[in-house]
Amino acid sequence: MIEVHGDERSGNCLKVKWVLDYLGRPYRWHHVDILNGEARTKSFLTMNPAGQVPVVCLEGGRVLAQSNAIVLYFIQGTRLTPQDAFDRARMLEWLFWEQYSHEPYVAVRRFQRLYLGRADEEIDSGLIERGTKALRRMEHHLRAQDWLAGEQPSAADLCLLPYTMLAGEGGFDLAGFPRLDDWISRTSSFFGVARPSTGDAS
Numbered sequence: 763m764i765e766v767h768g769d770e771r772s773g774n775c776l777k778v779k780w781v782l783d784y785l786g787r788p789y790r791w792h793h794v795d796i797l798n799g800e801a802r803t804k805s806f807l808t809m810n811p812a813g814q815v816p817v818v819c820l821e822g823g824r825v826l827a828q829s830n831a832i833v834l835y836f837i838q839g840t841r842l843t844p845q846d847a848f849d850r851a852r853m854l855e856w857l858f859w860e861q862y863s864h865e866p867y868v869a870v871r872r873f874q875r876l877y878l879g880r881a882d883e884e885i886d887s888g889l890i891e892r893g894t895k896a897l898r899r900m901e902h903h904l905r906a907q908d909w910l911a912g913e914q915p916s917a918a919d920l921c922l923l924p925y926t927m928l929a930g931e932g933g934f935d936l937a938g939f940p941r942l943d944d945w946i947s948r949t950s951s952f953f954g955v956a957r958p959s960t961g962d963a964s
């Protein structure tokens with residue numbers, strides 16, 4: 763049985779939950795309360811020295827961390843991996859971009875606002891600027907394409923979905939991004955996940 767260690771408040775962890783649910787792979791979920799330091803305990807660090815969720819323990823005892831690496835592992839040979847080599851590379855392009863140019867702003871602002879309870883004035887203004895720039899880049903791409911990589915949903919769409927869908931909780935306004943809004947609806951529906959009704963839980 764696949765063992766997943768994660769916290770469902772984390773978009774990185776949701777990627778793993780959603781891919782396993784979509785693929786119908788049985789797994790056991792172990793809640794790790796990241797706000798309570800449970801990703802930094804001695805036993806957790808033995809499993810993942812990086813002190814972060816998500817982590818999966820595979821049958822046979824091998825352990826894998828990093829959300830996008832985990833998703834890529836599970837989607838091999840499935841319809842979420844584009845068959846075309848260029849589309850596959852494009853999918854990876856989005857996954858690397860997500861970790862460097864999207865998640866560090868969109869997810870971090872959400873975390874500070876929602877979980878650390880910081881007021882907007884207390885949050886580094888660079889986060890809203892750079893996060894909005896990331897969302898604008900997606901909007902721009904989606905004006906010409908329905909999906910991020912190739913002609914059908916791939917891991918790129920799955921991995922960009924959680925933090926983009928929850929961006930409202932970070933104070934990001936998606937009103938000016940109609941194609942992105944449409945993509946969120948189509949992608950959440952494709953993967954069978956519920957879209958938050960307000961987009962801003964604050």
Ligand SMILES: N[C@@H](CCC(=O)N[C@@H](CS)C(=O)NCC(=O)O)C(=O)O
Pocket residue numbers: 772773774775796799801802813814815816827828829830861
């Ligand atoms: N690049 C990593 C980021 C993982 C990460 O930042 N995890 C956060 C939750 S989203 C965490 O475990 N934080 C707990 C801590 O730092 O103590 C991934 O995609 O898996």
